Amino acid sequence: MTVYDNGPLLVRGDFEIHTQDGAVVDRNRATMALCRCGRSAIAPLCDGNHKLGHRGAEKHLG
Template identity: 50%
Template sequence: MPSKPDRPCRVVLTDDGPLLVPGPVEVTLADGTVAVSTRFVVAVCMCRRSAIYPWCDTSHRRRTASCPGTHEEGGAS
């Protein structure tokens, strides 16, 4: 059993971006597979557009708003 940390893990929610988690981490996907990252800070994809899901590849940046409340695929920002 892992030891109890001295303080809680800090998770950072970003506007229109990934979930930032201090690493290393293991992420269990819906199908039961486990993805592992040993990075110091891990960016977990929240938009599911990433080609390397569950990790963020900044695919969320390719969204552009055509009108309030809607998003379309567009050029890189």
């Protein structure tokens, strides 16, 4: 697994991803990108929305 600054976790190798209720997440690629910013519309997978800004880096105005 590789952690990318302000981006996803890239997971390679032999693994399965399960939702919290036990369902297996379809795996259609050798490398999977797991969202860790909370912005993905296809969670738990990354859809690139982390580029809008990582939640941990958000600035709160007002």
